[in-house]
Amino acid sequence: MHPRLTVLPLGPQAHIQESLLSISDEDTSRQAVAGFQALMQFMGDQSRPRGKDKLDLLYELLRLCQDESLRDEIYCQVIKQVTGHPRQDHCARGWSFLSLLTGFFPPSTTLMPYLTKFLQDSGPSQELAQSSQEHLQRTVKYGGRQRLPLPGEMQAFLKGQTVHLVLIHLPGGTDYKTNIRTFTVVAEVLEEMCRQMGITEPQEVQEFALFLHKAEGKLVRPLRHSEYLNNVVMEKDVSLHSRRLGWETPLHFNNPTYISTHYSQVRQDYLQGKLRISAQADAQIARLAALQHLSRDKKTPPSEQDLLAYIPKLLQWEISMTTIKDLMGQELRKLQGHSSQDAQISFIEAMSQLPLFGYAIYVVLRVSRLPLTGPTLLGLNHQHLLLMDPSSQKPRCSISLKNLQRLRLLSPQEEGGPPGLEINYGLADSPQTTWFELPQAQELLYTIIFLLNNTCSLEWPGLN
Incomplete structure (x- = not known):
């Protein structure tokens, strides 16, 4: 397709009888002419038909641009309309649409340098040319929004509320x-x-x-x-x-927001029972409780309610709260002078010694290839998926993400039961299959794909 340059000098209120670009398909060419009419109506160069408002016309134009064969044509049409337009208010509407178009759909590689040059040349005199350039750069980098927005967002756009x-x-x-x-x-x-x-x-x-x-x-x-x-x-x-979600980069504690954000995430995993500590480790449980108390910058001794808030619910039935309270008191005396940030750092460092630190952790109820006496923990990071016995803290199974071939969600085997995730992995000549039952099966599926795509910089095709 090449621009018919002889057509471009036509005035902004002149209708076109055929597409500005050479389009061989007659139906596509007719759509191009209809698109130009919609553009003129949106800009106010032609009266709108009864029953159509600006929002309708905007959607009509964007829907046309979903067809790649029409994108360059619509780009050329709007460039034609905003070039030398005598009406500033009409021209502004055209530029408004161009700033939207550049953020949704990229032009062809053929048109790109011409569009870029047009926007650069228009920048000094047209404020929206700058935003159009920014949107175009973002589209080149990220692919454009593609999906048409909901009416509420488009209404806000028409009012300038972006x-x-x-x-x-x-x-x-x-x-x-x-x-x-x-x-x-x-x-x-x-x-x-x-x-x-x-x-x-x-x-x-x-x-x-x-x-x-x-x-x-x-x-x-x-x-x-x-x-x-x-x-x-x-x-x-x-x-x-x-x-x-990833913990490959070494932790650094030179920013208070960094410290508090990481502390909150690690503490949440601990209290939810994802980072497990043995019920027999009284001293460790008491030290972690003391660090949490100091993290709140509380000067008063912990109450019974405070103590319960510092210990995972799964552990509360297996330990002596009296023993933990006494040991916690000893720890607080040892930690005198620790600031809130010092306590948070110490808590993170203590947690970092646990086997599943740095993993996204899920509780699995059943695994096809392993006999389980109760729920087990599944850890996921950029390298592999790891199943660990929560009592012994010993790995039961490890699957490398690079060996994954296919993932598939499974419906619950029993009414009201948890869904499952089936994983095919291994070499082509010796494939293996296993499945897990867990309430967050769908989240686990999407997270695995997210990690694969982030690691490989490719769209992983294994979602079925």
Whole structure:
């Protein structure tokens, strides 16, 4: 396709009788002409038909651009319309649409240099040219939003409301507030959050993830770093949660926000019973309780309620609370002079010695290849998937992620029971299959795929 340059000088109110680009398919060419009419109506160069408003026209144009064979044509049409337009208000609407188009759909590699040059040349005189350039650069990097937005977002766009506040829930009950725009991607928010923690190395930023929670946790999945946030946050009944998913980079404790964020995540895993300590390790349990108490910067001795809040519920029935309270008192006397941050660092360092530290941990109820007397722990990191006996703290099974061939969700075997995840792995000449039953089977599936894609920088095809 090549521009018919003789057509471009036509005035902005002149209708076209055929496409600006050479399009051989007659139906596509007719759609191009209809698209130009919709563009003129959106900009106000032609009156809108009864029953159609700006929102309808905007969707009509974006739907046309979902067809790759029409994208360059629509780009050329809007460039034609904003070039030398005599009406500033009409021209502004055209630029508004161009700023939207550049964020949704990339032009062809043939048109790209011409579009880039046009935006650069228009920048000094047109404010929206700068945002169009930024959106285009983001589209080149992340692929464009592609999915059409919900009407509520488009209504806000037409009113010039392109920024809105989102809450990201962090471990420990803290909320992080940030403003996102029409084309903000997950990676940008994670980079911003990490800067608040003093993290600037790209490798370490990659170890954090945003999780989407939908329908009160019925769907939980990590968002790809290239995902556009407005594609998910504008839906109903969704929330965003962040946590560290990879722990390859050595920990560094030179930023208070970094320390408190990591402490909250590690403490949450401990209290939920994911980072297990033997019920016989009274001194260790008491020291961890003392560190938690100091982390709250409390000057008064711990109450009975405080003590319960410092110990995982699974352990509370197996230990002597009186013994732990006495040992905790001794620890608090030893730790006199420790600041809240010192206590948090010491707690993280103590947890880092446990076998499953640095893993995303799930509780598995049943495994096809192993006889289990009770629930077991499944740890997942960038390298492998590990099953561990929670009592003995000994590994029972390890599967390398690079050997995974296929993943498949399984329906519950019993009514009201947990779903399952089937994993095919191993070499082609000796494949193996196993399955796990756990309530978070879907989350585990998505997290494995997220880690594979992050590690390999490829879209892993094993989701069925």
